[in-house]
Amino acid sequence: MIDLPSPNQGERRGPIDMLLLHYTDMPRVEDAVALLCDPTAQVSAHYVVGEDGRVWRLVDEERRAWHAGVSWWAGESDINSRAIGIEISNPGHSHGYRPFPEPQMRAVSALCRDILSRHRIPAHRVLGHSDVAPGRKIDPGHLFDWRGLAGAGIGLWPESLVPADLSEADAVAALGRIGYLTGDASFRDPVTRMALDGFRRHWEPLALGQPFDRRGAAMLQQVAEMCVAPQKPFA
Numbered sequence: 001m002i003d004l005p006s007p008n009q010g011e012r013r014g015p016i017d018m019l020l021l022h023y024t025d026m027p028r029v030e031d032a033v034a035l036l037c038d039p040t041a042q043v044s045a046h047y048v049v050g051e052d053g054r055v056w057r058l059v060d061e062e063r064r065a066w067h068a069g070v071s072w073w074a075g076e077s078d079i080n081s082r083a084i085g086i087e088i089s090n091p092g093h094s095h096g097y098r099p100f101p102e103p104q105m106r107a108v109s110a111l112c113r114d115i116l117s118r119h120r121i122p123a124h125r126v127l128g129h130s131d132v133a134p135g136r137k138i139d140p141g142h143l144f145d146w147r148g149l150a151g152a153g154i155g156l157w158p159e160s161l162v163p164a165d166l167s168e169a170d171a172v173a174a175l176g177r178i179g180y181l182t183g184d185a186s187f188r189d190p191v192t193r194m195a196l197d198g199f200r201r202h203w204e205p206l207a208l209g210q211p212f213d214r215r216g217a218a219m220l221q222q223v224a225e226m227c228v229a230p231q232k233p234f235a
Contacts, residue, residue, distance in 0.1 A: 006037040006058040008044035008066050014076070016061065018083040018125040019115060019154075020068060020132065021108075023139040024048070025092030032089060033058070042066060045085040047111060053103035055111055061119070071132035073125075074179035079132050084115055088140055099143045112154045124178070124227040126155035127202070134180070134198030135190075142205035157203070158222040163214035166221060171212065174224040175199060187212060199223075 022045065024032035029050040036044045036058055045067040048056040059065040067085035076082060088108060091097060100108075112126070128144070129137040150157030166174065169185040175195045176182050183191030200207050204219050 002054060002056045004033065004037060004056050004058055006044040006065075007039045008036065008042060009059045010064045010066075012062065012064045012081045013078055014081040016082065016084060016119045017121055018073070018079065018127065019112060019121050020079065020083040020085045020127055020129060021140050021144070022067060022085065022087045022129045022137075023090040023092050023141060023144075024087050025090070025094050025139065027091050027095045029054070029089035032087060036087065045087040047085075048087045048089065049104055049107050049111060050089045051101050051104045053107040055107055061115070068129070068132060070136065071129075072181045073127065073132045084119070084121075086111065088144075090140070093138060093141065097141055097143065100140075100145065105145055105148065109149060109152045109154060112149065113152065116154065123150075123154075123156050127179075130201045131180070131198050134201075135194035138201060142201060142208070146202055156223060156226050158219060158226065161215065161218040161222060164218040164221050165214060166217040168212075171196075171217060171220055174220050177224045178220075178227050 026032045029048065033048050033056050035041050044059055044065045046059045046061055046065050061084055064080050065085050066080055068079035068083060071079040073079060090100060129139045146155060147157045149155050168187055172182050172185045172192055180195035180198060181191060182195045183189035187193050187196060203223055204216055207216050
């Protein structure tokens with residue numbers, strides 16, 4: 001752990017109950033760390049994880065880091081006050097997006113497990129930036145291994161799917177139960193469409209840009225059911 005305090009922080013205005021994962025969208029981790037510590041940039045995160053597995057701690061977990069920006073989840077718009085933010089080094093879609101290497105994912109998993117051992121963060125509130133700001137943010141992106149993290153007890157991932165039929169209205173209601181901000185009960189509504197895209201980036205990236213089908217309905221229905229079911233304590 002490399003301690004490098006960032007001046008970009010403040011007092012929390014709510015309890016810690018969310019873990020939010022990002023990518024840096026910069027070619028070098030050192031440049032990302034410098035930006036997150038630059039007082040003129042007005043951005044920060046609690047942690048940064050390099051591709052080689054190095055971890056920087058920039059903001060104490062009890063403090064409010066500035067990583068979520070304009071965002072919303074389950075009725076809450078001050079995500080920074082509720083979340084611990086981890087920036088994961090990756091060139092991102094701006095500089096040649098690529099898979100996250102194994103040493104980095106091992107470090108991310110270990111860091112997340114350490115955080116979850118200290119804070120009562122439900123599995124359904126381990127999220128990506130693209131979940132809380134769909135249409136504005138797409139990180140950590142379709143190559144991020146959400147399923148592998150869930151296998152390590154970090155977040156949610158349905159293990160088996162039964163194809164389902166959901167009306168558009170039922171599908172939109174399921175998105176809302178998960179936590180997404182929706183508009184009208186139709187995928188033609190731009191806010192609702194962004195919510196569906198946010199869901200797909202996390203749980204069904206191969207379906208991005210495709211028509212909503214029975215497999216997508218099954219994934220959406222099961223994730224929604226997992227979000228409202230009692231969650232086992234993290235061990």
